[in-house]
Amino acid sequence: MQNPSYFAILPADVRYDAELTPLEKILYAEISALTNERGYCWAGNQYFARLYGKNENYISSVINRLGKKGYINIETEKGGKKAGSERVLSLPKKYTIPPHPTSEKPEVAKKNLIATSEKPEVDTLYKFNNIKKKNCSFLQNEPLVHFSEIWKKYPLRTSRKEAFKYFKNSVKNDQDWQDIQKALSNYIKHLSQPSNKWKQPQAGKTWFNNWHDWVEWQEPMLAEEKQKLEERITWLRKAIANRLNLIQQYTDNGDTENIVEFQDEVEKFKTEKKQLEEKLSCGRGQ
Known part of the structure; x- marks a missing residue:
């Protein structure tokens, strides 16, 4: 199987939704690519699960989540394999563009898409969890991708939305990205000092609003x-x-x-x- 060659759509509503993970946004883009190709998407959970190395239950929950947020339309057609119906995905009008021209009739297109979507070849799978970002410019990536990376390391992950807001407003370039990583490293070392064991980590929104204080931090001499x-x-x-x-x-x-x-x-x-x-x-x- 060849990966879809049609471009994907990732609208601003989806890109900057702090409640979505990077993989959920990529899954949305994949759905949009298949939709742009033929105007609709019949690919099942098994297809997406193999494509991104996830289980089908996870894929199902993500698709339902995207549907509840209004980013995709989820419909069923009678006569499908599961419970007498088959799922069909499409994009709301405000997120759509004219489908890519195709000479295939909808019925033929559906059969061809399902045939190529059931068993993707292993060597063409996009292993999202194995990607390693090397020397990527901060400006070439979404702020949420970087925030999610550093958020995993923060010792008290509370008030995520507010923390992301402060992160997005203060981390604008590669130097800021390097500085905030250094600041977090200093903060974690500070908390690990024997004399600071009694201290509780700050709430996420508090630390990300004042992270500059920790860039050049040094422990006071005992x-x-x-x-x-x-x-x-x-x-x-x-x-x-x-x-x-x-x-x-x-x-x-x-x-x-x-x-x-x-x-x-x-x-x-x-x-x-x-x-x-x-x-x-x-x-x-x-």
């Missing part, structure tokens, strides 16, 4: 960590002074064999001391 840094810096200062005194003594005595080793230690200690002092001055941990 008092215990600060004390350890101060103790280490004090030790390094003493060690540096000690090595410098030894270098001076060996130099005064004309014994230069051990000077190089002490000089290397001094440079090493100075480098570590500088790094720790910078860290301490920021008042933050790693």
